[in-house]
Amino acid sequence: MPERIADAPWLFWLLEAVHRCQVGLLQLWHALGLSGEVDGQPAWPWAQRMAGERLLQDLGQARQLVWSLAAVAAVLVLVGVAVLWRRGRPWLLAGALLALVLAPWPERQVVLASAVPTSFHRNPLPFTDAAIVQGAALYQRQCLRCHGEAGNGQGPDAADQPVWPPSFSGPLLWRRAEGELLQAVRHGMQDAQGRTTMPGFAAQLSVPESWALLHFLRAQAAGQLLRATGSWAQPIALPDMPxxxxxxxxxxxxxxxxxxxxxxxxxxxxxxxxxxxxxxxxxxxxxxxxxxxxxxxxxxxxxxxxxxxxxxxxxxxxxxxxxxxxxxxxxxxxxxxxxxxxxxxxxxxxxxxxxxxxxxxxxxxxxxxxxxxxxxxxxxxxxxxxxxxxxxx
Ligand code: HEC
The missing domain is CATH 3.40.30 (Glutaredoxin)
Known part of the structure; x- marks a missing residue:
């Protein structure tokens, strides 16, 4: 799996393009009044989104996606020319059909992930020392009993939960979309049967408090990664400070x-x-x-x-x-x-x-x-x- 950008530069161009297209679509939908706002930012109106993070783990499917997109582009060009050029039309349309049939369409379950309205939300709070400290206090009050002092899922109530709380001292907080982490904190999580596995905190925490908590989780996780591995195995920014x-x-x-x-x-x-x-x-x-x-x-x-x-x-x-x-x-x-x-x-x-x-x-x-x-x-x-x-x- 190419963890590093230098390992597969084309893939990162692809991810960026896919991401930008989706954000563009979201903004267009919002501007047209077709989707509202949730938690202070435009809401993603669909139940699915492109899963760039999975493409990263499956280079074969990512390549197929690139070829399929190339095929779609070719179809658009062929159809465009066919409209203008009468005599070549049958051949051009046949070519377009062939491109669509031959395109190596990637698997749906690899390319698409389920989405929530906040999937594309970005943490609007700057990563500051004050936000981290505010998040730390909220964490001790609301989250520590399950997630534990060190964020490793070893809180006093952890054993009583339907599933064990995850450890944050791994890549989890760096892989999941920020907005999907926000969704988990505010509205909880359910298992495949719809049972609540983690309670939601929308009633106890304001939206800015929830974002501050996510900043804290990351600072804490970076520190715990340092403790466990001797390195900042996931990137962490120097917090903004006055x-x-x-x-x-x-x-x-x-x-x-x-x-x-x-x-x-x-x-x-x-x-x-x-x-x-x-x-x-x-x-x-x-x-x-x-x-x-x-x-x-x-x-x-x-x-x-x-x-x-x-x-x-x-x-x-x-x-x-x-x-x-x-x-x-x-x-x-x-x-x-x-x-x-x-x-x-x-x-x-x-x-x-x-x-x-x-x-x-x-x-x-x-x-x-x-x-x-x-x-x-x-x-x-x-x-x-x-x-x-x-x-x-
Ligand atoms: C009652 C126990 C409990 C409390 C309190 C709790 N959590 Fe959780 N949390 C869980 C469990 C269990 C999971 C795993 C759920 C699953 O995977 O289905 C989880 C998962 C998570 C995840 C991972 C989400 C993901 O995408 O995998 C985050 C982030 C999180 N909790 C943050 C918090 C924060 C922040 C608080 C405090 C506001 C908090 N939790 C309070 C039990 C708890």
Whole structure:
């Protein structure tokens, strides 16, 4: 299965095209007044949708789909010409018929998945430290009893459920469409017999609260993946956080998009060596004052305990004290140095697209940090969620 975009680039073009067509159709339907809104966004009016995520797992069917689409395009051209060119008409129409018959139509159950009105919804909340912390509090109140402290499905009530709650410390939250996760949280889940397997929370949670919960689930899952595998096996963004910077036009993390970022949470911020290759964000510890912004760091994070807590979830549930985090130009967290030193090793690159060890990539004289920065730039991240392609190519 091509987990990586580089493995089958044509497939990602296909997924993107399929996704865009569906979103276009949804917007058209909504604009024509044929479908309403649900949970604040246009509702998908059909019971099925194209299942891009399954095509990803079945390259053979994906190829068949491409050939079938090519056949449809050929039919349109042939019919178009037939309308204009009288004498060639019988041959052109016969050719069109032949293309339709010979097209290797893919299997319905592979190409189509059942859909809900929120299937194409996108999380409208920015991924911020505040949203993660808000989600964490809601999780403890509503979800922990089944899904467990670590989100691994080991809550105190888990054994009493008709099916065991799933573990979030796997690819689940990255594969399922965001809007379908929202549906599960708000309206619950049923098994094939229609029995409720997970209760819905639409009565207890507002729509924005439900979205904040999904942000938290992802931060928690990234941290648990880090704990279990030693890597951020699924991509996780550096949360947006409020900043105070020397440059007055920079007010939050996302204002630095396009730059490499380093988050430093050190008791001795004066010892952090400035590095012109990255923007340095200082994350003050309790008792440190963000108002005293040293000259050699670019910004201080001003949300205090909220930022520490949110990053703690992503950092395997552990404190980020004396930890340095690196985010790439697209905003994904890529590397962590938890040793409280200034020297980096290849193993600190925790989110990577290739597994080749540094030795196999040619010995270089470069230091560890330079190598990490080079790989961050050279290996952009991407993944497919609910058939939608996110990120790099
Ligand atoms: C009473 C127990 C219980 C509670 C409380 C509960 N869940 Fe679940 N949850 C389940 C079970 C069981 C499943 C698996 C259902 C299935 O696969 O049919 C599940 C599945 C899920 C899934 C996976 C959806 C998917 O597409 O596979 C998500 C996401 C989820 N729960 C989120 C939450 C959130 C967020 C909360 C708190 C608002 C919550 N759950 C509260 C029992 C619970």
């Amino acid at each position: 900043l105070r910077c020397h440059r007055p036009d920079k007010l939050q993390v996302r204002d630095w998009q396009g730059q490499r970022l380093r988050v430093v949470s050190s008791a001795r911020v004066q010892d952090v060596a400035p590095d012109p290759r990255m923007v340095t964000l200082w994350l003050p510890q309790p008792g440190q004052d963000a108002a005293h912004l040293p000259d050699h760091v670019d910004c201080a994070v001003t949300s205090g305990a909220t930022a520490l807590q949110a990053l703690g979830w992503i950092n395997a549930g552990e404190s980020v004290r004396e930890v340095q985090l690196l985010a790439d130009k697209a905003g994904w967290l890529r590397a962590r140095n938890g040793r409280g030193t200034e020297s980096w090793s290849d193993d600190d690159l925790l989110c990577r697209t290739t597994d080749a060890p540094a030795a196999a990539r040619g010995q270089t004289e470069e230091d560890g940090l330079t190598r990490i920065l080079r790989r961050m730039d050279a290996e952009p991240l991407g993944y497919v969620q609910g058939g939608r392609v996110h990120g790099g190519r």
